[in-house]
Amino acid sequence: xxxxxxxxxxxxxxxxxxxxxxxxxxxxxxxxxxxxxxxxxxxxxxxxxxxxxxxxxxxxxxxxxxxxxxxxxxxxxxxxxxxxxxxxxxxxxxxxxxxxxxxxxxxxxxxxxxxxxxxxxxxxxxxxxxxxxxxxxxxxxxxxxxxxxxxxxxxxxxxxxxxxxxxxxxxxxxxxxxxxxxxxxx
Numbered sequence: 001x002x003x004x005x006x007x008x009x010x011x012x013x014x015x016x017x018x019x020x021x022x023x024x025x026x027x028x029x030x031x032x033x034x035x036x037x038x039x040x041x042x043x044x045x046x047x048x049x050x051x052x053x054x055x056x057x058x059x060x061x062x063x064x065x066x067x068x069x070x071x072x073x074x075x076x077x078x079x080x081x082x083x084x085x086x087x088x089x090x091x092x093x094x095x096x097x098x099x100x101x102x103x104x105x106x107x108x109x110x111x112x113x114x115x116x117x118x119x120x121x122x123x124x125x126x127x128x129x130x131x132x133x134x135x136x137x138x139x140x141x142x143x144x145x146x147x148x149x150x151x152x153x154x155x156x157x158x159x160x161x162x163x164x165x166x167x168x169x170x171x172x173x174x175x176x177x178x179x180x181x182x183x184x185x186x
């Protein structure tokens with residue numbers, strides 16, 4: 001088994017591509033060992049010293065470190081991922097589903113058409129680009145011209161996430177949806 005590794009815009013995060021499906025649909029994020037029980041793979045990764053977060057996407061695993069050096073952590077992480085997939089263990093524990101939604105969305109019913117356009121733009125233009133960097137961004141709400149987004153994986157805590165939101169996503173949404181004034185993280 002060959003696992004590719006890619007740098008992300010977040011220096012505290014690396015993206016690992018095992019060359020097979022990780023989660024077919026949805027995502028899963030664990031920011032502490034206490035949240036790792038939903039996935040045997042995530043539990044195994046939190047056993048590596050210095051791992052502070054794990055994000056599972058469709059075909060990748062993003063690991064965020066709290067401290068330590070990637071040169072020391074990377075071999076242990078690669079070993080944990082390889083051991084997991086070679087063992088045949090499931091990615092998710094029995095009865096656990098990947099996260100499909102990030103909580104209840106909020107917006108006025110009068111804005112339903114605007115929200116539909118915003119969600120389509122996020123789904124087709126933003127999420128694929130963000131997934132390429134080992135993260136995910138999902139719609140949470142729209143109120144008084146402000147779009148609220150949930151940032152996960154390498155996007156969460158990334159030094160360039162503000163620039164991504166303001167210069168990238170906000171400009172895109174404002175171009176196609178004049179009612180959008182601002183984009184903020186939840």
